[in-house]
Amino acid sequence: MYLVYKPEGSEEPQRWRYNPRKLMSAERENIERLTGSTWSDFTKKVVEGSSLCRRALLYTFLKRSNPPLKFDDVDFAWDELELGYSKGELEQLREAAADGAPADQRAMILARIDEQISEAFEDPEEEGKAQPPVAV
Numbered sequence: 001m002y003l004v005y006k007p008e009g010s011e012e013p014q015r016w017r018y019n020p021r022k023l024m025s026a027e028r029e030n031i032e033r034l035t036g037s038t039w040s041d042f043t044k045k046v047v048e049g050s051s052l053c054r055r056a057l058l059y060t061f062l063k064r065s066n067p068p069l070k071f072d073d074v075d076f077a078w079d080e081l082e083l084g085y086s087k088g089e090l091e092q093l094r095e096a097a098a099d100g101a102p103a104d105q106r107a108m109i110l111a112r113i114d115e116q117i118s119e120a121f122e123d124p125e126e127e128g129k130a131q132p133p134v135a136v
């Protein structure tokens with residue numbers, strides 16, 4: 001999964017690999033303080049679209065290259081930030097949908113996933129099957 005940030009006026013988006021299992025403990029603990037959520041709840045809320053959680057995640061990634069950055073300085077329009085799956089992750093979701101989606105909705109679901117796969121970022125570092133996006 002990727003966090004993709006493209007502020008208005010920028011030509012190229014910034015993209016960070018988001019793997020909840022790989023964030024360092026200090027980053028996880030700071031995110032918990034900023035959001036008031038446990039790490040497990042945070043990972044779910046990010047995927048569900050919580051603006052505060054996505055802001056905390058963006059802040060964490062931006063702070064890596066700009067240590068003096070303050071949380072209050074991070075502000076974005078909703079369409080400037082997105083959480084997207086890699087091609088491998090979408091292929092994994094497609095496999096699960098092919099096996100488990102309701103028969104009357106399967107074709108529509110698979111067509112939508114296929115469309116996303118065709119536009120998805122291919123992660124050269126992804127090894128084998130992708131990990132589920134949420135730490136449990």
